[in-house]
């Protein structure tokens with residue numbers, strides 16, 4: 175007979191929920207931990223993402239969010255090494271960096287270079303001629319290119335490894351969706367699924383774009399919505415290119431191990447719409463081929479869409495609930511949840527264990543009275 179009462183119940187089976195559970199169980203093996211939710215939900219962001227670890231491409235100002243993402247990038251090599259060790263599965267991680275062609279910037283090229291200099295971001299400016307030698311796959315029409323010290327992970331391999339590693343260390347994956355809660359005005363007693371009730375001491379809401387639906391059941395209003403992205407993957411016979419390339423409203427992300435390149439992506443405010451449109455995918459391929467012409471000949475392996483969990487202010491919602499004394503949130507990771515995975519796992523685990531030294535007010539659930 176399986177437990178139906180756990181110390182910790184994690185709601186959401188993406189990289190956010192799994193990384194928190196995994197980190198917590200490694201730290202405190204005596205805790206019983208359950209994870210609920212479908213780990214292969216077709217719209218979940220963790221399997222839909224490109225896996226870019228790109229704080230420098232994504233952020234234009236050095237705020238608290240930038241610092242958090244930068245710290246997370248630094249944690250990546252150890253995080254993946256530990257994960258591969260426990261899961262005994264390969265996870266592609268490349269720290270060779272990203273390329274940003276000047277042709278991809280609409281007027282703010284100099285401003286971007288100044289930001290890199292002022293924030294001591296590892297970068298190098300390549301002339302078009304240098305780019306021919308260092309990254310010949312990039313089109314000559316791209317002009318000057320800046321190399322930036324970022325990373326790239328195959329996020330599906332990382333998610334698979336998190337699922338396997340978590341099971342190996344004794345976390346129970348229940349895979350049912352939560353349909354309700356048993357709670358009073360100050361605490362949660364149990365989650366309800368179609369099959370059973372699962373009691374817990376502490377609950378972590380980490381359900382990505384579905385978090386606000388679960389919040390509604392708890393009478394808390396999470397100001398969040400899904401932002402859809404359409405993506406595709408191209409396979410190339412000869413895979414020698416490990417850089418991630420940031421284009422003009424598009425990107426080319428290598429997934430390693432002969433898996434080719436992921437091309438992305440759209441940003442669509444269309445609710446939980448799963449549609450993948452052929453014309454959109456063709457547009458992604460055309461834009462990518464302007465930067466890397468060899469992609470024009472590459473085989474289209476798959477296309478998909480996924481949902482980025484976006485809070486109103488586009489910041490993550492992380493920390494202890496101010497409404498329920500045993501509820502914690504880690505959601506709203508929007509465009510950079512893969513990048514934030516190691517750091518948010520540390521942050522939430524320290525919050526739960528009450529060892530966190532500095533709370534990040536900008537991410538606090540209290541800003542929305544949650």
Ligand SMILES: Cc1cc2nc3c(=O)[nH]c(=O)nc-3n(C[C@H](O)[C@H](O)[C@H](O)COP(=O)(O)OP(=O)(O)OC[C@H]3O[C@@H](n4cnc5c(N)ncnc54)[C@H](O)[C@@H]3O)c2cc1C
Nearest residue numbers: 187188190211219220224225226352382403510511512513
């Ligand atoms: C197209 C696209 C490209 C992206 N590219 C990048 C990138 O290159 N780099 C980067 O850092 N980030 C990227 N992101 C963002 C990143 O993927 C997300 O921020 C991150 O994966 C969020 O993870 P999550 O675990 O919170 O949510 P999800 O992965 O969406 O997981 C949510 C989980 O909750 C479960 N769930 C839903 N309802 C219930 C319920 N009722 N009960 C229990 N469980 C439930 C789901 O089944 C799922 O398991 C991208 C996202 C998209 C969509």
